[in-house]
Amino acid sequence: MSYEVMVGNKAAATACKLARVQVASAFPITPQTTITQYLSEMHAAGEWDFDFVNVEGELSSQVVVQGASRVGARTFTCTSGPGLLYMHHPMQTTGSGRLPVVMAVVHRSYKAMQPDHSDLMSQQWTGWSHWYVEHAQEVLDSLLMAYKVAEDPRVRIPVAVGYDGYVLSYTAEPVDIPDQELVDSWLPPNKPMPSIIPDEVDKKSFGRGWGGGDPQMAWKVHHDAILGIEPILKETMDSFEKTFGRRYGNGLVQEYMMDDVDVAILAMGTIAGTCKAAVEKMQKEGKKVGLIKLRSFIPFPENDLKEIAKRVEGIAVV
Template sequence: MKSEVMVGNKAVAYATKLARANLIAAYPITPQTTIVEYLSDFVAGGDLKAEFVTVEGEITAQLVCLSGSIAGARTFTATSGEGLLYMSHALHHTARYWAPVVMAVCNRSVRTMQPDHTDLLAQRETGWIQLYCENNQEVLDTGIMAYKIAEDDRVRLPVAYALDGYVLSFTAEPVEIPDQEKVDAWLPPFKTQYPVLPETWDHDLEEYKKHWAQGKGINEPFTPFAGDENFSHLTMVSWGKGHDLQWRWRAHQEAMMRAKKVIREVNEDYGKHFGRSYGNGLLEEYRTEDADAVIVAMGTLASTSRVAVDNLRKQGKKIGLVKLKSYRPFPDEEFRDIGKRVGTIGVIDRNISLGENGIAYGSIRSSVYDLKDRPKVLGFYAGLAGREVRVRDIEKAAEMTLKGAEGAPTWIG
């Protein structure tokens, strides 16, 4: 195993290389650009055997990945901010076709070039799994895990993993690079569920020919899960149940819910094989054992929050941190469990749903609503449009959370 001081964008490129993605299509946008540069270096230098498709914009980048994934390629794209917004309608299509595309998002505020999470969180209804990382090591590990989660037969959904632009994308820190052989052993080659190219399809071609010869055609699904309605989405059949296509949304929702279990499993299994795992995969609790209150943060804010929690613990204050890693699917059961244990939850959002409140704040408040003895949930905004968040800013939010002060979401920093 090697290690190197590298920027977050290089960690993304390494993860993609180790996962042996063989179709890459991306359009450059700051702060994502160097991901594409590192990957094109890998491909040009022969270190990564992949088709590198240069495209004229993000919609095409996503559609190249979608069609490539259906045909059996392990695909990768990356974007940021406005590029992600431009890609938005294609994101819906990738999710709708259950194509396990993996995408890195360098969070970029749509108000400046600096980071906040509003760009990716605005895509939360596209049906993509969303994972937020707090350091470059986690970026590399998540970049590998993303493929295992996406390609799991119980999921088969696209995954976006996020790193805060600039704060991670351009900050260099030590990162351990797993050995290629170990990654190969852990992550088998990708096989598509769609009968497009025989060599990349994971079913028996002869059986499939018989299926057609018997006159069954496409109205009778041909997959290992044929007959299991949870998986009937994998057949591309959209008229099997009459013209009512609401079941497509239902099946997608069920796959998202199954993804929670898969993310937990993949995270644990990764830990067994590579020695690093991140909480339970969906979220991570830090010093919450006997906490009166917890703060919740995503991305690099979680990293800074650890320092703030340590500082307050030294003063004898019983505060903990919950790092929210998976926003989609949302770990509501975990938050209910935390809600039973603590009096107050302070949610620090690096995003805003204008006209309402912080996005994670709303989700967490909703998760704990049904608890008989529910905790107070406070909302804070920090680090929007790339505003620097210092340890003392988080400490301030944590102190307010400990006091359980009532009130509308507060702007800190």
């Protein structure tokens, strides 16, 4: 392993290299732009064997990785804010097709350039798993874990890893880059799978609505698969720690200074880092306050939060 000072967007591009992504496609939009730049430079330099597809817009980039994923390629795309809205239509078919696409969403508002979570929050019903991360190291690590989870035969669900624009995308910090051989041993190549849409559903062609069958059966299977991510993400976090020496709680939630506290702050994204500093300060002042960092929004770790809530008198949501 080696350390390199890099911005969050470079950490995302580096994760693609470590994961040996086979097809990447993206259209630049602030503050995601430099991921596209880094991937283009890596492709031009021949840093690893992959196809980088330049497109005229975000909708097309999602369609490119959707098609590549259908034939078994490991794929990556990325966007921000309004670009994610432009992807909404093909995101639905990526989700309903149970395609293990991984996407980085670099958060920004629709109405302005400042970061907020409204972009990814608007895509809750597209059939994807949504994760939120705090810092550049977690960007790299979570994208690697996203491939491990998304491509698991028990899951086959696309994963969006969200992180805050500017605050994280353009801020440099030390990142521990694992050895390629170690990543290869932990994350084997993606194995193409036959359709896992139930046989009751008419699936004679790709990319169209289900006709003459039972679409509710397909969505029931999809819903169950998303709920089934919880134990698999916990399992993945355990194996990640064993291989790389880092962990983020149980994968769904991460507790910070939660021993013998009366109140917990609940936060996700980079603001969790600010909350950590606040918790440290308050505990030095004798206040019994801890932090719960929410990492997975979909699936939502309801049971984990209920168990934590039993130990405190109140939870403040930031």
